[in-house]
Amino acid sequence: MDDLCNIEDVFERHFSMVYRLSYSYLGSAADAEDAAQSVFMKLVRKPRAFKSQEHEKAWLIVCTSNHCKDVLKSAHRTRVVALPERDHMLFSTEDASTDTMEAVLRLPSRLKDCVYLHYYEGYKTAEIARLLGIPASTVRNRLSDARVLLRKELGGDTA
């Protein structure tokens, strides 16, 4: 699969993942759309040859994560306050689910990629460590910190 990627195919395969990860960082649908567009435009501007679909997915995860961190650090972003926007959600807006999502969105940025990759994408600690270029122990610590924070937020048992 070392040929240059077809942007249409990549978009079809990974748009949901890129959008979801962007949303978890930025907390709004509009920002997530902008971020997803920017990430795919990077592939348009500089087409890449991926070794496999896993490689392609890993590149998109890292690229999205970095882009969102840049957006969060941007001068504009630090001066504006996002309005609450949760009404477009597809899932049933049960209180428990809404609370969990709010708690996930409030997690510190440094924990978000680990939580997403572990709980939603199903990656193991070692895989996340390789993907993000950090030690496995750091991944374990971040997941542990995230669990403590989430349980605390949701009022559950922290044990």
Next chain:
Amino acid sequence: MSKDETALGFDAGVRKAYDAMGPTQDARERVRARLEEEQRAYAKAKVSRPQRRAMIILPLAAGIAAIAAVLFVGVRSNTTSMQASPQQNAVAQKGDDKQVSASGATSQEVAAEEGFAMDAAESEDARYAKSPYQAVVLDNGQTYEVGLPVDADPASDSFEVAKALDKDGNAVVECTVAEGRYVRFSEGQTWYELVPST
């Protein structure tokens, strides 16, 4: 609820929360449309690498050539003026010597306007008179009368500038008179002896 069940519930809750963050069909179509539009704009604005190179190199080369041409012309004009022939320099000097007034008129023109001008030929001729040895006969038989400055002692003085006069008394050529009796025309090397005019 056991600890495992709690953990399972927790994991499922988090997963469900991420599910909720997924895009709607509208969002997917919106982003796809924007991406296609941006892709088209990018392809339109995209300039190939050789074109980019040409866009940079050609104006640069033109600029360098223009600068080189200006420098070359400047150096050439300096060298030319430094290497001007004696004739050219003489012409230039003559031009410089010609004084020009503020109004652009030459000194002669100014003098004429102010009534001080004299006929140059008249004034020059007035300074010359015939010497005791007044005539010179050239090898070809042509005879000239030689005028010497009026205040000169024709017997002893040498004159760098005398006048050879034709039969009507007009000064036709400058000549040099030595010892009041030998004359050499400015163009030639031969000295002629003046003889009393008949």
